[in-house]
Amino acid sequence: MCEVMESKEGEAVENKEEEEEDAELGLSGQDGAKKVLPGIIYLGHIPPRFRPRHVRNLLSGYGEVGRIFLQPEEPFIRKKKKKAGSNAKNFTEGWVEFRDKRVAKLVAASLHNTPMGVRKRSRFHHDLWNMKYLHRFKWTHLSERLAYERQVRQQRMRAEVSQAKRETNFYLQNVEKSKRFSKRDSRGEQEAKSWGFVQRRTEEEIQTSKGGKLLKRQLARAAEIQEKSQSNRSLLAKIFNAQQ
Template sequence: MKGVVHLASLPLHMRAQKLRHILEQFGEIERIYLAPEDEFRSKNRKKSGGSKKIRFTEGWVEFAQRKLARRVAESLNGTPIGGKKRHNVFRDDIWNMRYLPKFKWFMLKEGTIYNQQVRKARLQQMMSQAQRENTFFLERVEQARTIQKIAERREAKGKPKKGGGSAPGGSRFPRTDAATARSAGAGPVVGISDTVLNSLL
């Protein structure tokens, strides 16, 4: 019966072919799957001047025998990858792996599909939220235009008609006697209270 080993982390730039080459010396391997780095992290890493090569964050290795998978995980976990430095640039990296009991390969596929559906649902939710915000903004703009038009119509209705008694310029406030006198050319008018007049007598 086949067994699956999970690698919680992978050396930088390690590929499936290299991983297979290293682990095959311990026994027969069936399938290998490496999960690529998140697109958001990848873009940020590249923007900050990091390597543009694809990076894998974790992996699954299916061994032909369950006992073999358990033995490899228990013996290698926490140890250096090793090998000749000339032929293996990963020799100083540490294995971070564990055996997954009762784990089947199809379960990995189901997990991948589930994660894809979650990402798809999140994307749809974000798009729906953006659409609602855009609709709300357009509605507010239309409301502002309507209010402005109403105000303009009210202002237009307040303008004086021919022969009307409204003050020039459409003012809503009646002109005072002083203002009327000035407009008639009578000069400035100064208001003096009775108290001031009595003090002068």
């Protein structure tokens, strides 16, 4: 029930806008001449290799066509296609201006979801029109929108460039820091080798060295005693041999 009420309200608002726009086309003077206002149609689907001349050729039979603008695809998509070997320039969406807004309304209502190419051999025969009439939309609004998108794109590009610069500077700073640290470590090793100080020994090292000295003394004492005993034996052997 709510959805039905909302749809009815939407239709009422749209009908009101239609009446206001039709009122703009009323009598503009005592001579009874009607004011002709231009109307703009939005194209939501642009087939590959579809150009503005194709739009003009296909839509001029329904009414006088004025300005046409097709939005080109993003530059990075174009670069990817060039790397893949395709040099075709495609578009994503478009706007078509008719001299009479009533003709634009009829064209959008009658051609929406119909084949673009009338002939079966036409290149765009299997593509369908995706049209919508833009109420109260003027060409200046499109220019403002394009200028705004261009400015947003430039700001985004500047932000990406500044981010890339920050990342590069951060990387270079880290490289310089690592170089300085490596130089400092090598210099510290050289200075440690050239210094003449002796590190104070720990208690364990002192006890170990004392035990080694004591063992050396004992071994030296034993060797001295053994040498004396050998000398005494040789002396006694000489004495007894002489007496015999």
